Amino acid sequence: MKKQSVPTLEDVALEANVSTATVSRCLNTPDRVVEGTRRRVLDVVQKLGYSPNFGARALAAKRTNTIGAIIPTMENAIFARGIQAFQEELRELGVTLLVASSSYQEDIEAEQIRTLTARGADGLLLIGHHRDKEIYSFLERQGVPVLVAWVYDPNEPAVSIGFDNRLAMKELAKEVIALGHQKIGLISAEQKGNDRARYRITGVRDAMQENGIAPSSLRLIETRYSIESGATAFAELMNSPDRPTVVMCGNDVLAVGASMQAKQMGLRIPQDISITGFDDIELASVADPALTTVHVPHRKMGQNAARMLVAMVKEGKQFNSTQLMTHICIRESLSKPPLHSNGAVR
């Protein structure tokens, strides 16, 4: 007949005829216990199917070997690869990852931060700098180190690992402009609470300014990240008077949506309309035509983030923000504007 309740350290200790302290040591610092005892204890652990209670452990030891990450969404691939790499590296380091998503909503993010902190996350990975000051001070008070990813901005107080979104987008925009495009459409995520989106928009504006293109030549649409909304936004852009000759998108998902819509409208890419993305996720290279986009070193970012954060947590190490480089990925969806492209069709 099975024991009714979950076995505890004490059950193991009793059965193995040692003290709870010894059992604990067998589990946490096995080399402080002599071979024979250890084997005996571990056998009992096995036999009883003992599994330590996390809450009690966290309470007593004041650390959890857990790191939390809060990403805006799990619904598309944008964060998937980076987080996957992050998780893999953490595993190597013996740390568990807890992921939560905020649906791009600040209040939900704040709640998730509290939840993960209360659950004893030793450190937190957050996306982007933008959030209430109060959250940062809360985390500081709790003694939970934070690493911001997906952006690099040395002027922000929080330490970050990522890339210069503004610069990356600016480089791409310069490329676009160099090809002769003067009227630029831009489909972006909503700027509110999303500094990556803001940086990228600024990047386009900067490139335009540097090339003497009037800011009014930019058609900006903000929408949520999904293939479908990319398609809708694209249609809107195309149906406006004085339509752009290129549609730059805040990420690859939007760009794929735009691209599908273009085909649907009978527009050839890039002959009739150029489209660019951002991120270089798998989708970008398999899309037809393959997307010109900005390559982001997601895996590298995830790996480094893991190492940094663990060092911050375990050794109290301080880091400076780390910049990773992006590069432009020229593929088929971008070319010169069509010759007589001054205005709407017909």
Added chain:
Amino acid sequence: MKKQSVPTLEDVALEANVSTATVSRCLNTPDRVVEGTRRRVLDVVQKLGYSPNFGARALAAKRTNTIGAIIPTMENAIFARGIQAFQEELRELGVTLLVASSSYQEDIEAEQIRTLTARGADGLLLIGHHRDKEIYSFLERQGVPVLVAWVYDPNEPAVSIGFDNRLAMKELAKEVIALGHQKIGLISAEQKGNDRARYRITGVRDAMQENGIAPSSLRLIETRYSIESGATAFAELMNSPDRPTVVMCGNDVLAVGASMQAKQMGLRIPQDISITGFDDIELASVADPALTTVHVPHRKMGQNAARMLVAMVKEGKQFNSTQLMTHICIRESLSKPPLHSNGAVR
């Protein structure tokens, strides 16, 4: 000067001039505390930035209001929508979701199950039935209810919510065969440890058998779930002698990969080759041509799963497995086989 350490219940109690019990009640059962006291306490909570320690709470209360889910991958959209809905519904019910991914590896899944259990997950959502018996008995011993999703199989001991993968795929295959296809290619996920994949393959086989098609007419390739591997597998299928006239795919991601590869090879879909998917994720309807696939009610599954699991946890309720219906989504990527399609091209 700020307090050095994280404030505890006791700090709040002292400052508010009440007992810790009262503070605890203010937080957990506010209606058992009189208005004035409550306000005073909550003010102090606010002021001190107090946040309850999860471990201590779990330890004392023996529940965590947390549910864990372990999905095979976060890398693509297959599970995203269902899990998103699951999470949203849980939020409504005041329960937090913890997600972990197993990378389709049994041992990692087992580890994650232990981790989440030790962390005090009150219940677990798992994908598919297939896993070591020992894991089930472990969970039973720990008193952690499990709900299996993405499959419906009343013959399995674990209670599940999902659809009949075999039947769904069989229906689609029957449709395919009815159009005249005799040589069928099938790109599947690896069967090992993935009962959904196995069920789906069986579905195709069943449909073939019912229609008197020799089992040898099935070309099966197992590969991992990614656009790229879908493309590779498709190429392999096309380059084999006696190539199929239709390529059925274990999911939409593979199908999109196949579709891209087809275009690359100059094959028209569906005139030269038909392709089908499974899941009906967003990608399927925006793909060009739009994918004929099996629609799975992901959101509904997620929602119901949340309600069931919470009822199991909170009220100890027992459920029978629940079947959700899928339906075939006929779109453009499937048609009759080309007229003279007996063998390789040329």
Added chain:
DNA sequence: CTATAAAATGCAAGCGCTTACATTTTTTGT
């Protein structure tokens, strides 16, 4: 073989919270 250092183990005090039960305060009925 004994003295001493080192290694192994045990003891017991919390970690921060919830909750049954005890006590005090407020409300209600007459």
Added chain:
DNA sequence: ACAAAAAATGTAAGCGCTTGCATTTTATAG
């Protein structure tokens, strides 16, 4: 206005684990 019932609050016992310190055992040296 007073007793009894109800509501609010306090007291204190754990929940299961880690860990500093004390004690016992084993290894090492003379």
